[in-house]
Amino acid sequence: MSDAVPDYPFRNPSALEPPPEWADLRDGCPVAPIRLASGDQALLLTRYEDVRRVLSDPRFTRQLDAGDAARVTANESGGVFGRSDTATSAMSASGEAHMQWRRLVGRAFTAKRVLAMRPRMEEMADRLVDAMVAQGPPADLVAGLGFPLPVWVICDLLGVPDSDRDRFSYWSDTMLSMTRYTQAQIDAAQAEFDAYLAAHVGAKRAEPGEDLLSELIGIVDAADGRLTEPLLVGTARGLLVAGHETTANMIGKMAAMLLADRSRWEALLAEPALVHSAVEEVLRFDANPGFGMPRYLTEQVEVGGRELPAGTTVICSMAAANRDERAFGRADAMDLRRSPNPHLAFGVGPHSCLGQALARTELQTVLDVLLRRLPGLELAVPAAELAAREGLLVGGLREVPVRW
Numbered sequence: 001m002s003d004a005v006p007d008y009p010f011r012n013p014s015a016l017e018p019p020p021e022w023a024d025l026r027d028g029c030p031v032a033p034i035r036l037a038s039g040d041q042a043l044l045l046t047r048y049e050d051v052r053r054v055l056s057d058p059r060f061t062r063q064l065d066a067g068d069a070a071r072v073t074a075n076e077s078g079g080v081f082g083r084s085d086t087a088t089s090a091m092s093a094s095g096e097a098h099m100q101w102r103r104l105v106g107r108a109f110t111a112k113r114v115l116a117m118r119p120r121m122e123e124m125a126d127r128l129v130d131a132m133v134a135q136g137p138p139a140d141l142v143a144g145l146g147f148p149l150p151v152w153v154i155c156d157l158l159g160v161p162d163s164d165r166d167r168f169s170y171w172s173d174t175m176l177s178m179t180r181y182t183q184a185q186i187d188a189a190q191a192e193f194d195a196y197l198a199a200h201v202g203a204k205r206a207e208p209g210e211d212l213l214s215e216l217i218g219i220v221d222a223a224d225g226r227l228t229e230p231l232l233v234g235t236a237r238g239l240l241v242a243g244h245e246t247t248a249n250m251i252g253k254m255a256a257m258l259l260a261d262r263s264r265w266e267a268l269l270a271e272p273a274l275v276h277s278a279v280e281e282v283l284r285f286d287a288n289p290g291f292g293m294p295r296y297l298t299e300q301v302e303v304g305g306r307e308l309p310a311g312t313t314v315i316c317s318m319a320a321a322n323r324d325e326r327a328f329g330r331a332d333a334m335d336l337r338r339s340p341n342p343h344l345a346f347g348v349g350p351h352s353c354l355g356q357a358l359a360r361t362e363l364q365t366v367l368d369v370l371l372r373r374l375p376g377l378e379l380a381v382p383a384a385e386l387a388a389r390e391g392l393l394v395g396g397l398r399e400v401p402v403r404w
Helices: 021-028 046-058 086-092 097-109 111-135 141-146 148-158 162-175 183-206 212-222 229-260 261-268 274-283 356-372
Strands: 033-034 041-045 293-297 301-303 305-310 313-316 402-403
Touching: 041 046, 046 301, 046 313, 086 148, 086 183, 086 229, 111 141, 111 148, 141 148, 141 229, 148 162, 148 212, 148 229, 148 274, 148 356, 162 229, 183 212, 212 229, 229 261, 229 274, 229 356, 261 274, 261 356, 274 356, 301 313
Parallel strands: 041 313
Antiparallel strands: 033 041, 293 313, 301 305
């Protein structure tokens, strides 16, 4: 590595290949200075042990609105990680306030609820595949299945109309913008998003249903101020963004990874029971997950053999950690049977992804349906020609052309 501070995120050689810097830094400089889109500097962590420890350590906080914290994005507010309001404060806080929020929201966001949704997920996936088949190949798997299914699922869960999915997509992209939108565009979109959700909260309070938003309203009204109205709106906003954006991108990447080497798809056709472990392995193997998780250090801490002073901003690359040979045998090979597979795709510790059961169920359902309905599925372009989405904090593919 040269002495120059490299720009981050690094560029991938192709959409499905990891940047070579990951392996270089894990071996030679596991706590490495980087320059963010804002121009600010931070430290990048690439080893599994360091990333897991930092994500679990309450001294590394998510409160990146501190004056000396590095700004993650090119716009003034620092993007979703720099946003500071009632909702994000409780969701990002450390300690009891955050755990209280997770307990309250977790009551309404259970594995039982997710499991009950699976038949409807499968039915919707079948309907989307029907539409692709009726149109005929080639088809874009992202537009035909990857995006509409998670939007429908999260809208069904929250009780908002999925007819608004294009608005959700735009609002979500502005929240996750690193370099794509101006601050004025982001502010306007977020004001629209919050007004939309506040109106839905009002409508649900007047006429509650069986959905998650109605249940959260019931918790708010019974919580003696522990879960406030702004926090409710912020929670709904976060679930809508995280609940569709990351999973929509992952569906396209999962299909591309499994079809890029035909033997992987054939192995799943021969043994459909591998779907569960295959989903975990594509989550681990993802070379284009996006930015990673920033953390702000509130006191001096030793990480990776270095003393880091208070006020340091670190970026945890879960994807680089997931390729660490110290944690995974043959880490640079995709093993659909890998078990155990303690990957960090959903984070770890008190801020791990609340919706991971939902994401796993969606990915497993999509893969089951594709194997059953389109066993001859293949990429319609060489894997090296797939193009990554640019300028956002989450990684994905612009499109995944397929035929069958």
